[in-house]
Amino acid sequence: MDYASFFSEDTHSFFRSPVREIFKKVDLSSIYSFAGGYPSAETFPLDGMGAIMQSVIAEQGGKAFQYGATQGVPELREVISRRYGVPVERVQITSSSQQGIDVCTRVLVDPGDVVLTSNPSYLGAIQSFRSYRADIVGVPHKDSPEDFRKAYEDAIRGCIGSGKRIKFLYMIPDFQNPSGETLTLAERRILVELAEKYDFLIVEDCPYRELRYSGEPVATMYSMAPDRVLHLGSFSKIFAPGFRLGWIIADPKLLDMIYVCKQSLDLCPPVFDQYVAARFMGSGMLDANLEKTKALYRSKRDLMLRLLEENMPRGVSWTRPEGGLFLFLTLPEGFDAVRFYDKALAAGVAYVAGCFFFSDGSARNTMRLNFSFMSPQKIEEGLVLFGKLLQEELQ
Amino acid sequence: MDYASFFSEDTHSFFRSPVREIFKKVDLSSIYSFAGGYPSAETFPLDGMGAIMQSVIAEQGGKAFQYGATQGVPELREVISRRYGVPVERVQITSSSQQGIDVCTRVLVDPGDVVLTSNPSYLGAIQSFRSYRADIVGVPHKDSPEDFRKAYEDAIRGCIGSGKRIKFLYMIPDFQNPSGETLTLAERRILVELAEKYDFLIVEDCPYRELRYSGEPVATMYSMAPDRVLHLGSFSKIFAPGFRLGWIIADPKLLDMIYVCKQSLDLCPPVFDQYVAARFMGSGMLDANLEKTKALYRSKRDLMLRLLEENMPRGVSWTRPEGGLFLFLTLPEGFDAVRFYDKALAAGVAYVAGCFFFSDGSARNTMRLNFSFMSPQKIEEGLVLFGKLLQEELQ
Numbered sequence: 001m002d003y004a005s006f007f008s009e010d011t012h013s014f015f016r017s018p019v020r021e022i023f024k025k026v027d028l029s030s031i032y033s034f035a036g037g038y039p040s041a042e043t044f045p046l047d048g049m050g051a052i053m054q055s056v057i058a059e060q061g062g063k064a065f066q067y068g069a070t071q072g073v074p075e076l077r078e079v080i081s082r083r084y085g086v087p088v089e090r091v092q093i094t095s096s097s098q099q100g101i102d103v104c105t106r107v108l109v110d111p112g113d114v115v116l117t118s119n120p121s122y123l124g125a126i127q128s129f130r131s132y133r134a135d136i137v138g139v140p141h142k143d144s145p146e147d148f149r150k151a152y153e154d155a156i157r158g159c160i161g162s163g164k165r166i167k168f169l170y171m172i173p174d175f176q177n178p179s180g181e182t183l184t185l186a187e188r189r190i191l192v193e194l195a196e197k198y199d200f201l202i203v204e205d206c207p208y209r210e211l212r213y214s215g216e217p218v219a220t221m222y223s224m225a226p227d228r229v230l231h232l233g234s235f236s237k238i239f240a241p242g243f244r245l246g247w248i249i250a251d252p253k254l255l256d257m258i259y260v261c262k263q264s265l266d267l268c269p270p271v272f273d274q275y276v277a278a279r280f281m282g283s284g285m286l287d288a289n290l291e292k293t294k295a296l297y298r299s300k301r302d303l304m305l306r307l308l309e310e311n312m313p314r315g316v317s318w319t320r321p322e323g324g325l326f327l328f329l330t331l332p333e334g335f336d337a338v339r340f341y342d343k344a345l346a347a348g349v350a351y352v353a354g355c356f357f358f359s360d361g362s363a364r365n366t367m368r369l370n371f372s373f374m375s376p377q378k379i380e381e382g383l384v385l386f387g388k389l390l391q392e393e394l395q
Numbered sequence: 396m397d398y399a400s401f402f403s404e405d406t407h408s409f410f411r412s413p414v415r416e417i418f419k420k421v422d423l424s425s426i427y428s429f430a431g432g433y434p435s436a437e438t439f440p441l442d443g444m445g446a447i448m449q450s451v452i453a454e455q456g457g458k459a460f461q462y463g464a465t466q467g468v469p470e471l472r473e474v475i476s477r478r479y480g481v482p483v484e485r486v487q488i489t490s491s492s493q494q495g496i497d498v499c500t501r502v503l504v505d506p507g508d509v510v511l512t513s514n515p516s517y518l519g520a521i522q523s524f525r526s527y528r529a530d531i532v533g534v535p536h537k538d539s540p541e542d543f544r545k546a547y548e549d550a551i552r553g554c555i556g557s558g559k560r561i562k563f564l565y566m567i568p569d570f571q572n573p574s575g576e577t578l579t580l581a582e583r584r585i586l587v588e589l590a591e592k593y594d595f596l597i598v599e600d601c602p603y604r605e606l607r608y609s610g611e612p613v614a615t616m617y618s619m620a621p622d623r624v625l626h627l628g629s630f631s632k633i634f635a636p637g638f639r640l641g642w643i644i645a646d647p648k649l650l651d652m653i654y655v656c657k658q659s660l661d662l663c664p665p666v667f668d669q670y671v672a673a674r675f676m677g678s679g680m681l682d683a684n685l686e687k688t689k690a691l692y693r694s695k696r697d698l699m700l701r702l703l704e705e706n707m708p709r710g711v712s713w714t715r716p717e718g719g720l721f722l723f724l725t726l727p728e729g730f731d732a733v734r735f736y737d738k739a740l741a742a743g744v745a746y747v748a749g750c751f752f753f754s755d756g757s758a759r760n761t762m763r764l765n766f767s768f769m770s771p772q773k774i775e776e777g778l779v780l781f782g783k784l785l786q787e788e789l790q
Binding site: 265 | 406491
């Protein structure tokens with residue numbers, strides 16, 4: 001039977017994550033994978049997990065397995081409220097940070113509305129924006145504050161000039177996926193000013209914020225304009241992605257609409273998992289685990305940077321992230337990272353072509369490399385091999 | 396700040412679940428609650444839960460806490476495939492059965508498309524259909540096969556005649572929420588024939604199917620037309636709703652579109668929970684627990700039916716369900732179950748007004764009563780009290 005005529009208009013704008021498609025075809029453990037955004041399984045607190053779960057069962061009993069509130073269980077909302085210093089009525093739990101992006105888009109965007117974002121930006125967010133037929137306008141990064149402001153303001157004026165409505169700006173201000181770069185305080189202030197001047201909202205996606213290995217934390221945009229910014233957090237990189245838990249911090253009037261939407265999406269987030277996360281975050285366990293995680297990832301980042309220096313051919317440059325899971329490679333003009341992919345994979349190395357993160361599909365000479373997932377030994381073997389492959393290709 | 400101008404068109408069709416709103420205001424344990432569709436916490440296999448979880452941690456290690464496949468973990472898809480005798484490529488795991496309804500609607504329905512359903516029908520489904528601006532056409536139940544066919548065929552022809560496209564029929568064939576009624580084999584065959592004749596799909600929602608207390612199972616519509624029916628299942632009533640896990644069984648071409656959609660909705664279902672559910676269903680534990688659950692609910696249903704007989708005023712009638720969690724009361728014409736609600740709640744009894752389950756808001760003289768949640772003692776006290784309240788009201 002042919003179902004084409006049954007599918008909704010939205011489906012014509014769906015596209016498959018190239019990252020997830022890679023994982024369908026290849027067993028990650030059989031190759032050197034710089035693709036994906038997987039945390040290292042070493043960082044999951046396996047030793048303490050059984051004990052946390054037993055105590056949730058003992059303390060909550062049947063409540064841990066029953067339906068829960070759509071906003072999330074009070075225990076978890078309170079722990080997040082305390083940790084980040086926000087009122088509990090400003091905390092909505094989501095069934096993954098990806099759901100946070102999706103539900104914000106659902107309640108804010110009509111087909112043709114503009115979502116402004118950096119170019120490059122997070123692929124899963126682009127998937128979601130496109131699935132609601134948003135007009136995605138990507139702004140390339142500029143180094144000076146003046147040029148940065150001008151680039152964004154030009155893009156905004158371009159949208160307004162052609163009669164388009166900008167609903168929100170989507171940014172990953174800390175250790176961006178894919179670039180690894182962090183917005184400066186000045187840049188964040190500029191974006192908040194522009195949001196106020198031109199009356200749009202900001203969705204600030206911060207899954208990596210707590211994974212800083214050097215430098216000083218920069219204030220969130222939420223802290224600058226709590227009525228205009230929806231701040232997204234995630235347990236995936238600081239606890240375990242297998243629980244699929246995230247949160248939105250925002251004005252209660254915005255959260256109320258998200259709450260009603262979430263009722264029809266999935267009624268409530270997973271309840272048992274929320275109690276486990278509340279216990280993990282509410283005790284000292286999260287902080288202790290985070291210290292170990294940061295030490296591990298810091299050493300992997302440093303290893304990556306050294307190995308790139310030693311193994312990359314001339315003409316290749318890369319970002320030097322202060323945190324997060326990724327760095328971004330730029331190869332000489334004319335190099336095609338999409339075309340090179342099959343050759344690299346056949347030799348045993350996987351990456352994600354950078355152009356997938358550009359809403360206009362440009363920058364085919366770039367690639368995203370992950371440094372959190374593999375062991376130091378595999379990172380070293382993989383990068384030495386990758387260096388040789390690129391040397392051959394660029395000769 | 397006023398956000399009204401930021402919200403998408405869809406949000407104007409969102410509405411709050413009256414059931415969930417009740418739970419925001421009232422502590423369930425402080426009243427006699429015949430509202431809600433909560434399983435009894437007694438049916439959650441608390442004794443075995445810790446052991447299952449420990450063995451998942453021991454066997455799967457970090458894999459249980461890592462990102463998983465968008466389709467669901469293979470172990471759970473295989474267990475469902477074996478239990479229900481369908482190929483594994485026809486099984487997609489969802490983050491709750493509510494998500495199953497939502498994602499089917501998302502990939503199939505454009506604003507103005509018709510979703511055909513019974514009148515009454517499941518409230519959470521109506522919420523989801525309306526949120527995508529579907530045109531919901533509810534068909535009242537008729538008792539003879541001829542009248543049943545005519546009612547549906549008239550509705551279908553009415554839609555086609557006014558130029559509307561019917562995308563799918565949504566039905567809960569077993570122990571319907573809210574009515575408690577079950578479609579006969581003849582009725583199911585009629586619906587499948589009509590779907591083929593008028594070329595629409597069927598979404599068959601079966602969360603209660605395994606909770607049969609008397610009578611014989613009736614074949615699913617999926618078994619009659621596996622290319623035209625999307626069959627939804629759920630762990631909420633046979634294991635625990637706190638895990639938020641369900642599944643869709645359908646043609647791989649339909650599932651492929653749902654898979655791409657789910658990538659941007661939440662990447663993948665909760666991973667640890669899936670391994671726990673796979674172990675529970677794959678071992679004999681689910682079947683042993685189900686026998687106990689059915690014995691418990693059977694005795695509660697019988698108790699309800701006896702107490703209704705003894706306590707309801709003249710002129711009140713009710714359904715006699717062969718399974719599930721609900722029965723449906725019809726009060727004399729002119730009685731208003733919405734208006735009566737506050738009085739009942741003040742006296743300590745909660746129910747859900749039946750009109751909320753009617754897509755046209757009719758049948759204000761009906762109500763849904765749940766019999767799974769409370770203890771037999773509370774059911775008895777609650778129904779005796781409720782009988783008195785109704786006696787007074789109807790005098």
